[in-house]
Amino acid sequence: MTTAHRPPSHQSLPAWLYEGARVLDPEKDREAIVQFIGPGEDPETRRIVPCAVFLRPEGGGMEWIVSSGAVREAEGR
Numbered sequence: 001m002t003t004a005h006r007p008p009s010h011q012s013l014p015a016w017l018y019e020g021a022r023v024l025d026p027e028k029d030r031e032a033i034v035q036f037i038g039p040g041e042d043p044e045t046r047r048i049v050p051c052a053v054f055l056r057p058e059g060g061g062m063e064w065i066v067s068s069g070a071v072r073e074a075e076g077r
Helices: none
Strands: 022-025 030-041 048-056 064-067
Touching: 022 048
Parallel strands: none
Antiparallel strands: 022 030, 030 048, 048 064
């Protein structure tokens, strides 16, 4: 996906961060698949995160939310 095909709210995100991408959440030291990028509510603080990244472990499992600046590109396999 190129940035030219992204909604305006996602234009500032790195090219490797898109729905379906495999990423690393360094805080949890876990790789995951991006399910959705957009506004989300942090369940702990109840604050709205304007550009949240919804992650799910590869193969399924419990989804979690991080800010777009918190994830890193996963290393190639």
